[in-house]
Amino acid sequence: MKVLVIGGSRFVGPYIVDTLLKDGHEVTLFNRGRVQIKYGKGVRFVKGDRNKGFNIKEHFDAVIDNCAYTGDQTKSALDQLDFDFFLNFGTAASYRRTGMFPLTEESALGDWPAWGDYNKGKVECENVLKGSGVRYASIRPVYILGPKNYVDRESFIYSRLLKSTPLKIPGNGEAVVQFVFAKDVAASIVMLVTKKLSGAFNCAADDAITLNDLIEKMGEIVGKTPVVEHNLSTDGAKWNDDEFPFANENFFCRNDKLKALGIRFTPLLAGLREDYKNYYKKLATG
Numbered sequence: 061m062k063v064l065v066i067g068g069s070r071f072v073g074p075y076i077v078d079t080l081l082k083d084g085h086e087v088t089l090f091n092r093g094r095v096q097i098k099y100g101k102g103v104r105f106v107k108g109d110r111n112k113g114f115n116i117k118e119h120f121d122a123v124i125d126n127c128a129y130t131g132d133q134t135k136s137a138l139d140q141l142d143f144d145f146f147l148n149f150g151t152a153a154s155y156r157r158t159g160m161f162p163l164t165e166e167s168a169l170g171d172w173p174a175w176g177d178y179n180k181g182k183v184e185c186e187n188v189l190k191g192s193g194v195r196y197a198s199i200r201p202v203y204i205l206g207p208k209n210y211v212d213r214e215s216f217i218y219s220r221l222l223k224s225t226p227l228k229i230p231g232n233g234e235a236v237v238q239f240v241f242a243k244d245v246a247a248s249i250v251m252l253v254t255k256k257l258s259g260a261f262n263c264a265a266d267d268a269i270t271l272n273d274l275i276e277k278m279g280e281i282v283g284k285t286p287v288v289e290h291n292l293s294t295d296g297a298k299w300n301d302d303e304f305p306f307a308n309e310n311f312f313c314r315n316d317k318l319k320a321l322g323i324r325f326t327p328l329l330a331g332l333r334e335d336y337k338n339y340y341k342k343l344a345t346g
Contacts, residue, residue, distance in 0.1 A: 061085045061254065062119070066110060066137065067126030069095040071210050072149075075246030076124060077103060083250065090114065091127075114140045122253045125149060131184030138192050145256045146196040147249055148189055152262060152313050154182040154200065161236075163313040165200070165260040173297035174307045197252045199245070201263040202313060203306060205331065206242030207339040213305040214335065217278050218344040226287045231295030231308030233272040233288075238264040238312040241326045241335075248323050257321070262313040267328035271306055277329055281336050282344075 068077055068089050074097060080087050081102050089099070093107045106116060110133060122145040128134045134148065155163050156170030169186055172179045189196050205214060220227050240263050248263050269277070272288070279286040294300045299307035315325065326334075 061121040062088070063253065064088045064090060064116070064120045064123045064141065064143070065126065066090050066123065066128075067149075068124070069093075069097050071206065071208055072204065072242045072245050072249075073126055074099075075206075075243050076126070076249055079246050079250045083254065085254075088116075088120070090116065110136065116141060118142065119144075121145065122147065122256070124249060124253060128185050129178070129181040131181070131188045134185040134188045135192075138188070138194060144195065145253065146189070146194050147253050148185060148196060148198040149249070150186060150198040150200045150260075151178070151182050152200045152202045152264070152311065153179050154186055157309075159310075161310055161312055163262065165262055165314075165317060172309075174299050174309050195256065195258055197258055198260045199249055199252065199263050200260060200313070201240050201245050202238040202311060203240070204242055204245060205239050205335065207335055209242070211305070214332075214340050215343055216305050217275065218282060218336065218340050221275075221279050221282050221284045221286055222344055224284065224287050226289045227275055228289045228291045228294075228303050229271050229275065229308070230291055230299050230304055230306075232292075233275075233290055233308060234270050235308040236268050236270055236310050236312055237274070237306060238268050239328055239331075240264050241331045244323065244325050248318050251321060251323065255321075259317075261317050262315050263318060264313045264315045265325040265328055265331075266315070268312045269328065271304075271308060274306075278332060281333055282341075 063085050069091050088104045090106045092109050120143045123143045124147045126149045153175040154169050156168045157172040169183050275286045295308050
């Protein structure tokens with residue numbers, strides 16, 4: 061297959077490109093070139109800014125859009141590119157806030173105040189695709205973890221645990237949340253693209269955990285007893301992501317659709333231990 065990857069230079073992106081190459085696909089990478097990544101043979105790099113137009117005329121079997129954050133960005137990709145199948149890197153944060161869990165692919169999309177403009181833009185992307193008539197899939201991950209996470213999540217927590225710096229958990233910390241590892245997101249995306257499977261697909265590991273228990277488990281991994289404070293003023297939609305990387309909002313989904321297609325998700329604690337040993341320990345300790 062000839063696959064165009066929009067973005068693809070950081071975090072989940074390199075996993076996607078590596079998996080495509082291992083499966084024998086021809087990859088074109090389109091991004092601004094701000095992050096220098098060395099890829100092997102089979103990758104063609106096209107430097108550009110999606111907001112200024114793609115200027116790519118060739119036909120692709122599939123397009124993987126890693127970085128659309130507004131409906132206009134999705135629409136321009138659909139209008140300007142020639143392809144058979146489109147994969148939208150969406151998010152479970154595009155669901156409407158609800159008290160009914162777990163979220164399924166049939167749960168309504170809409171406003172979830174805690175996620176702010178990110179939620180609004182991602183909902184726009186989904187709505188553009190829904191009305192476009194193109195053949196597409198939308199993958200909806202929960203919080204993503206893994207090495208080289210450009211969102212300050214694991215490193216935020218581990219660095220504070222190691223220094224016995226207080227972790228200010230929003231609200232009472234009893235929200236139940238889910239995670240998924242970057243390599244599993246990439247495997248899911250490549251599978252959907254190569255099989256050209258249409259529809260929405262939640263992407264989440266089997267485990268669900270409270271914020272309080274997450275910190276306890278991460279403390280066990282580094283061998284430190286967490287110093288915890290609870291900030292009731294940042295509960296729910298008042299969440300401050302500069303103070304703590306996860307909101308005190310229930311956020312967990314069913315993952316049956318991807319599992320039925322053969323995807324196996326890394327267990328949360330096993331993945332955290334592996335990533336700390338192989339990456340975050342060195343990062344946190346210098």
